[in-house]
Amino acid sequence: MNNLSIILPAKNEGRALADLLPRLLMAQPSAEIIVVDDGSTDNTRQICADAGVACLSSPYSMGNGAAIKRGARAAQGDMLVFMDGDGQHDPADINRMLEKLDEGYDMVVGARDWGSQAGVGRGLANTLYNWLASRMTGHVVADLTSGFRVVRTDKFREFLHMLPNGFSYPTTSTMAFFRSAYPVAYLPIKAAQRIGSSHIRPLRDGLRFLLIIFKIGTLYSPLKLFAPISALFFLLGCVNYAWTYLHDGRLTNMSTLMWSAAVVVFLIGLVSEQITVLTYKAHI
Known part of the structure; x- marks a missing residue:
C-alpha cells in the first residue's frame, strides 16, 4: 500500500492541471495521485494520461462531494490529501501538513488568510461560518470550508456516507471529526488565484451556503x-x-x-x- 494518496476533484480544470500535475509529481514522487474527473468536457483526461496520473472519469457531473467520495474509495494510501484541481493550492504545503499530522492529529486543514479569499463576499461568508462552527464545537475553526486537507484514511472513510454529493464536504467532514473526538489542526496557507472561472454561482449557490449554517448545527449538536x-x-x-x-x-x-x-x-x-x-x- 502506498503511504500517501493525493485526490484532486476536477471539472473542466485542464488548464490548471497541466501546470499542477508536474509540480505535484515533483513534490511527491512516491505518492499515488488520483484526479477525479467530474464529467469534464475539456482535455482533463488527456492531460492526466500525458502526466501518467490516474484519472477516474464520470459520464456526467455528480458534484464535488461525489468526486471526493469516489477518490477516497479508490485510494490505496493510509493518508489522504485533498486538493482543489484549480491550481489554488501549493504542493509544497503538503509536507508541512503531513508533519503536523504526525504530531497526533487525524486531520490537518490548510487555513486560508483573508488575502486568499475569493472576494470580499466569500471572505465575509467564510468568517461567519468559522465563527459559528467555533461556537458550536468549542474549538477554534480557522477555515471551515477549505478544500485543502490531509486526513487519515480509515477515519475519513467512516463518514463517507454522510458527505453530500455537492457542497460542502469540507463542512461535513470537519464537524464529523470534531463530533467524534478526532483531533483536528489548522495550518496557515496562502491560496493562489484560481485558474479559469469558478463553478460557484452566487445566486444559484447562495441558498446552499446558507444551508451550511444549519448543517453545522445539526451535524454537531x-x-x-x-x-x-x-x-x-x-x-x-x-x-x-x-x-x-x-x-x-x-x-x-x-x-x-x-x-x-x-x-x-x-x-x-x-x-x-x-x-x-x-x-x-x-x-x-
Whole structure:
C-alpha cells in the first residue's frame, strides 16, 4: 500500500492541471495521485494520461462531494490529501501538513488568510461560518470550508456516507471529526488565484451556503441550534402576552401560538439530538 494518496476533484480544470500535475509529481514522487474527473468536457483526461496520473472519469457531473467520495474509495494510501484541481493550492504545503499530522492529529486543514479569499463576499461568508462552527464545537475553526486537507484514511472513510454529493464536504467532514473526538489542526496557507472561472454561482449557490449554517448545527449538536430558537419564541410569546394584558387585559392567540412553537421547536431539537447520537454511536 502506498503511504500517501493525493485526490484532486476536477471539472473542466485542464488548464490548471497541466501546470499542477508536474509540480505535484515533483513534490511527491512516491505518492499515488488520483484526479477525479467530474464529467469534464475539456482535455482533463488527456492531460492526466500525458502526466501518467490516474484519472477516474464520470459520464456526467455528480458534484464535488461525489468526486471526493469516489477518490477516497479508490485510494490505496493510509493518508489522504485533498486538493482543489484549480491550481489554488501549493504542493509544497503538503509536507508541512503531513508533519503536523504526525504530531497526533487525524486531520490537518490548510487555513486560508483573508488575502486568499475569493472576494470580499466569500471572505465575509467564510468568517461567519468559522465563527459559528467555533461556537458550536468549542474549538477554534480557522477555515471551515477549505478544500485543502490531509486526513487519515480509515477515519475519513467512516463518514463517507454522510458527505453530500455537492457542497460542502469540507463542512461535513470537519464537524464529523470534531463530533467524534478526532483531533483536528489548522495550518496557515496562502491560496493562489484560481485558474479559469469558478463553478460557484452566487445566486444559484447562495441558498446552499446558507444551508451550511444549519448543517453545522445539526451535524454537531442540534440542541445548540434549536434551544435558542425555542427560547426566542417563548420570550416573544411572553412579551406579546405582557403587552396585550396591560392594554386589553387578555391573553391572545398570538402568545399561545408562540409558546406552542417554542415547545415544538424544542422537541424537534431533542429528537434531532437523539438521531445525532445514533449517527455517531460507533465513534463516540
